Amino acid sequence: QVQLMESGGGLVQSGGSLRLSCTASGRTLDYYALGWYRQAPGKEREGISCFSGHDDNTYYADSVKGRFTISRDGAYNTVYLEMNDLKTEDTAIYSCAYALHCSTVQIGSALLPDYWGQGTQVTVSS
Numbered sequence: 001q002v003q004l005m006e007s008g009g010g011l012v013q014s015g016g017s018l019r020l021s022c023t024a025s026g027r028t029l030d031y032y033a034l035g036w037y038r039q040a041p042g043k044e045r046e047g048i049s050c051f052s053g054h055d056d057n058t059y060y061a062d063s064v065k066g067r068f069t070i071s072r073d074g075a076y077n078t079v080y081l082e083m084n085d086l087k088t089e090d091t092a093i094y095s096c097a098y099a100l101h102c103s104t105v106q107i108g109s110a111l112l113p114d115y116w117g118q119g120t121q122v123t124v125s126s
Helices: none
Strands: 002-007 010-013 018-026 033-039 046-052 058-060 068-073 078-083 092-099 120-125
Touching (some): 018 033, 033 078
Antiparallel strands (some): 002 018, 018 078, 046 058
């Protein structure tokens, strides 16, 4: 079993910034991917970003590219999602996810992550 602990959600004004973190613990593989999904009210869940432990490559959905940055602290099995220039449409529940590869997180993937975090609310006000 793998446990994912998230933190960092909250309320921010449009144009502001937030940083989310996700720490994996338990029986993690030597190489794995940690990513972020979000689900806004009335919308489907979408994979928005991922960090690959295999090759340090990253993935961003078009909706967040250029505004969000994912990074990793390998020593602590933690990934961070720095979210800048937040917009009201970024309001959603953000969930961390553990998968073998980032291809699982990419939009259009038919695969699902192996483990999920509990989710953290991000609300962007106008």
